[in-house]
Amino acid sequence: MIKIDDPLVQQSFQELATYIALPSVSAKHQAQKQTADFLKKLLEEVGAQVQVLTDYPAPLVFAEIKPQQPSTTTILIYNHYDVQPEEPVELWHSDPFHLKITKDKLIGRGAADCKGDFISRLTALRRYQQKHGDWPCNIKFLLEGEEEIASEHLPQYLAKYHELLAADLVLWESGSKNEQEQFSIQGGNKGVLCFELVANSAAIDLHSSYAAVVDSAPWRLVAAINSLRDADGHIKIPGFYEQVLPPTSREQELVEQAAVPDLQEKWQLTLPLLKNKSVNYNLTFSPTINIEGLSSGWEGPGVKTVTPKTARAKLEFRLVPNQDPQEIFTQLTQYLQDQGFSDIQVNYLLGESAYRWDLQHPLVDLLVETAQKCYGGADQIELLPSSPGTGPMALINQYTQAPIVACGVGYSKSGNHAPNENIRISDYLEFIEFFDQFLERL
Template sequence: MTARQTYLDLLKELVAIPSVSAKREHLPEAANRIAKALTDLGGETTVDDTYFAPLVISHFKSQQPAAKTLIIYNHYDVQPAEPFDLWDSDPWTLTEKDGHLYGRGVDDDKGNLTARLTALAEYLDEHDQQLPVNILFVVEGSEETASQHLDDYFKKHPEIKGDLIIWESGSKDKDGRPIIDGGNKGIVTFNLKAKTADIDLHSSLAAVVNSAAWRLSQALATFFDQDGHILVPHFYDQVKKPNQREKELIAALPETREDFIKKNQIEAPLLTDKRGEDWKKALYFEPTLNIEGITSGYQGAGVKTVLPAEATAKVEARLVPGMDPDVTLKAIENHLVSQGFDDIEVEKTLGQGGYRSDMTDPEIKRVIALSQSTYDKEPVVIPTSAGTGPMNYAFEATKTPIVGFGIGYPGTLDHAPNENIRLKDYDENVTFVKNILASYEK
């Protein structure tokens, strides 16, 4: 059996394991299966199950003196597959159709892991089991739930050091150009709760009693002006400004404003248009403050004339490098107090910092050059993504530059029903990773 088929079979097994970290289900099962695959390939493998999501670490050692070390980071946990009725096939069964593979986690992130294992296996087979570079796999199980305890795992394992970290995943753009990215935003999420009575009241009392729904809405309204600019004092104080190279990379991204609107099916005016700002600069380099959801009062059929006693909101702030989650949340709390909303309860739910690689680092430039030669297309280089991930944990622990790329394409549908990859992208990624390994040959 070829290495490609071996690890496609492994991908089938992994997709069948519903390792949903939000539900804390089947995580040890997935970790142990990956550990076995790494051990079978020749890695010195450890499964650390100190916390609810075990961490898998596996070393593949080069016999060359002074060989560099590549850290390959992936995760085995996935998002929930619901709503099931929107899937065209069973999300927990790897399904091939018209050159695509479907299933939850087939891109994010189990397929990226098996593609890298395929590349390593093929390289070893083609080079008498010899490597020109040390490889250290680090595979976690809580990435989809803010990488809980990943920082603790890094503290327990100071041996996780290297010269370059190859991050979990990535994609091609709409024109088939590979995307290389070197960072992501951080995040702090929190709940806000307003309470104005011990019980819901008759709405006739609204003439003299404020409802919790109004109270919370009034508090939230103080966060923004009409153009979406964040009004919280000191919110922007820690923001690390992009350097000239980073601004040039973002300005050169081929996606247009019209592409962005169409892709995301946006109907409202862009806030950056209202502010007269560049939408790319804002998307990649500015923090956000967003209301995820609001809950209060009667939500059933018909009418219930009630004055709600409680209202809650789930809120998040996406953080750019330099911003500390706790410092940011404290600024928000202080703002509420200064605006007369000291009765609003604030509960932090998660937080992690952001990270942005130096895209001129020689190891990252190596990957960019190899991407161009492998795909015969100029890659799209993004110094930081608009999304969030645990890159900062990895960098703070290892002080190692990070670069991300993967097997996705614009129709991959990560986190959504019918998540899928194209087999041709999968195979090209295998070749790309093999070329990276070969670039360390002396």
Template sequence: MTTYRQIDSYLEKNLDQNLEELKRYVAQPSISAQNIGLGECAQIVKEMLEKRGFTAMIKSTAGAPVVFGERKGKSDKTLLIYNHYDVQPPEPLELWESPPFIPEIRDGKMYGRGVSDDKSHLTSRLFALDAILDEDGELPCNVKFIVEGEEETSSVHLHDFVRENMDLLKADACIWEFGGVDHREVPMQYLGLRGICYVELSVESLGTDVHSGLGGSIFPNAAWRLVWALNSLKGKDERILIPGFYDGIIPPTERELELMKKLPDVADEYKNRFGVKEFIKGIKGGNELKIEEVFTPTCTICGLNSGYQGPGSKTVQPARASAKVDFRLVPAQMPEEIVKKLRAHLDAQGFSDIKIDFLGGEPAARTNPDDPFIKLIVDTAADIYDAPMELVPTVGGSGPNYPFVHDLNLPVATMGLGHPDTRAHAPNENIRLDLYLKHAKHMARVVKEFAK
């Protein structure tokens, strides 16, 4: 491998300057769920790309704008990098130790909403390109960025954007938005994502809330109605009861199962980190837990809302009730089909009054663990980390990798600066600065070796 002493020296000397750029980026609220600051943040992304000599443009969609940037390099090979600029809502605000949109560095970490998911990943990758340009004056290959603003709301418009811009996004390989180390400080290569189908179920049984003494025994109760409907979705054995839900799903390959066996048992780690007393379905740990976590589809009640929830008592019969529900999907399950099956199930169970709002979704997708691009990512990591990168066939979370894998036909690799206590989506979201620097060094190696 090429000697990277000059590049590493540049990154170490200029880290503080680059972190100021990250601070500016994090300080701009960009909450897709609330449509706050998305246009302003897209403009910041465009400016950061242009600063590096990229031809950048902000392209409109039916939702948040997508930023695209491209800079030609010495080689004809093209690397596509996917990131997103939108973040989760910061609430509950009272649990933050410092304001979520005033990034702060303390004890070797930077804190702020979106600093890990996903703003630092973009700036650290740009930082790596800075180091390459400082050494060579040009990029060794073509580099394209696609940075969207709806990832935290299921990337509702990204699939259409990709299909409408196939030539623009044409590349040889793709680096995904996230990555990092596990609880052992071992870098992980996540090769796939589960899909997701996110819905809101709601029912309105009265024109207004009613005194429970008046309506309790004679009026329909929206909260009970919704509870009964939700109860029909899954049995106590955790099996999802929607007819056809499991039809045609593609099981893991022997190669994927082989890779899962090599990964460490996470049972004790999960118990310590999340306070889990026991796992569902009688699972104790080991390989069974690892496989169940990522290869099984789910039905999760994410939130419930109805009636009075303040302090003290209020005797009221609610007129309306709603629930947020997500289904995590495995290969061959399509979100639109899940919604149709859900509708048919509720109707057959006598719940035709339950309204379904489809809030977004995407199918599952995985990259071949033996693809040469994956090997390149793994091999270049060895120069940075104290342990070899491990391959994880898929993770339990979701993201819009399906059009990149199946439409653009690209191997999609993960690499990044996450760590187990990054607290993404939670108060006090953070990154470790040592991992930020390591990711930039790794990224520089990937770009230069890929060009060969």
């Protein structure tokens, strides 16, 4: 196994420190150009041909390395260089944009999602090149700067530049070990439709004595929201499940084999889990509806006897393959109208489609075999056809037609998007070793 004092690892810590020090928060449009320039320099150092595409505010970095001995295999590495906002800053124990190296951890915004992943991959490539003076196949990089804001301009970038992306396999941005410490390899993600509901019931907030005769926006809003789902989480909109792609038997098998997380224990849940199919089945295959936030009226200290004029809620559906966000939005608006809620404003916020597959491909077999060897055997590996989260996999797959797998340097307490985001140095080193070994087997 590669050691922490290996000069390549020490160099990679410096690169990761510089990378994390670039506060590339896409929600605030920060440091986009500087970060793209930094990545260009890094990739050119390993001999890649790099293009920084600047059609939209966050540059898209595309790079390609080709072996001297021509190869028919191409691996595309997708990562994003943007990160989530650092707030709430007071909950960080160190500066979010300064890589803190402890005896066992690397801490900083982006360590796990996904600056650490990118640098570990690059380090494995460097290591391979040091040994062989060449590359095992064609390697492409697609590094975007808006993943954390739903890849706002990636569709336009890909529509224009998709010919650059032809590949046989896409290695997705990041991944992590699960709670059982199994190295997780995942082949998809859910889609999403985020929307807002707004109820208005009067020109002004009223004295609440009028509640005797006046209905109010918050009651209206909760009634509308309540019409969307039953107590078991089943979504009541006609046609909502019509396009849902059922899992194949192989996909179901993979999910049944996976360890079931104890969510009750993990988050000290105070409500029972929704009564429907198994936990893993739902996490992987079921679309959901979630209320992200609700606001109306007086939320300050003490009492204010008021009948609010406005109420708003932000909600989301997580979608599965073949559900189209736009189509679902149309069904939603129609349903609310049919239920007598035509006074409720429905605003589309964002949508992404889902992607999922059964992980059957010779290159993935090779990846899995390598993982079994490097991570301690078949029972130390988890294979899942999809993650419950969302990302632009469907979009990349639409243009590349190449299968996608996600795996990486995180672990169950990495705290992606949260304060004190971190990875373990042991996982970082293991991943470098694993990816280097995978390159060796190609």
